[in-house]
Amino acid sequence: MSQTTSSTPSGDSTAAAPDQQVPQVRKTDAEWREQLTPQEYAVLRNGGTERPYTGEYTDEKTVGVYRCRACGTELFRSETKFDSHCGWPSFYAPLAEDRVRYISDRSMGMTRTEVRCAACDGHLGHVFEGEGYGTPTDQRYCINSISLTLQPERP
Ligand SMILES: [Zn+2]
Numbered sequence: 001m002s003q004t005t006s007s008t009p010s011g012d013s014t015a016a017a018p019d020q021q022v023p024q025v026r027k028t029d030a031e032w033r034e035q036l037t038p039q040e041y042a043v044l045r046n047g048g049t050e051r052p053y054t055g056e057y058t059d060e061k062t063v064g065v066y067r068c069r070a071c072g073t074e075l076f077r078s079e080t081k082f083d084s085h086c087g088w089p090s091f092y093a094p095l096a097e098d099r100v101r102y103i104s105d106r107s108m109g110m111t112r113t114e115v116r117c118a119a120c121d122g123h124l125g126h127v128f129e130g131e132g133y134g135t136p137t138d139q140r141y142c143i144n145s146i147s148l149t150l151q152p153e154r155p
Contacts (some may be wrong), residue, residue, distance in 0.1 A: 009132065045122065050088070056145045062151045070122040070147075073120070082133065091143065
């Protein structure tokens with residue numbers, strides 16, 4: 001009944017995140033460069049930011065799931081997308097907390113919280129809170145369109 005299995009399929013004993021639920025996606029820099037367009041690479045792998053009001057999903061209303069453009073992990077749902085008028089797609093929560101990871105970003109003379117894909121470590125954007133948008137979480141996940149791929153929901 002309470003038999004324990006001692007074999008881990010991956011054999012990865014160095015994993016530092018025991019509660020990590022999202023399968024990790026690891027590729028070399030060369031592999032990412034081959035898979036992604038130069039624009040996608042600049043944001044996802046180099047932490048760049050697309051220019052405001054230029055992303056394809058900024059005003060997107062379609063119901064569906066937003067996946068990581070690099071690895072396909074489901075990151076956000078359209079139900080949590082809201083009109084922030086900040087120039088980038090904005091969500092008030094990730095699809096699940098285990099889909100993203102947070103990194104303190106002290107670049108550009110301020111402290112911001114960077115949001116990355118938990119599976120492939122790709123840069124998605126930043127999260128801000130307490131801005132008074134009136135959403136359930138009072139958070140704004142400010143995400144680059146180019147880091148996402150919208151999968152419309154089939155009726
Ligand atoms: Zn990813």
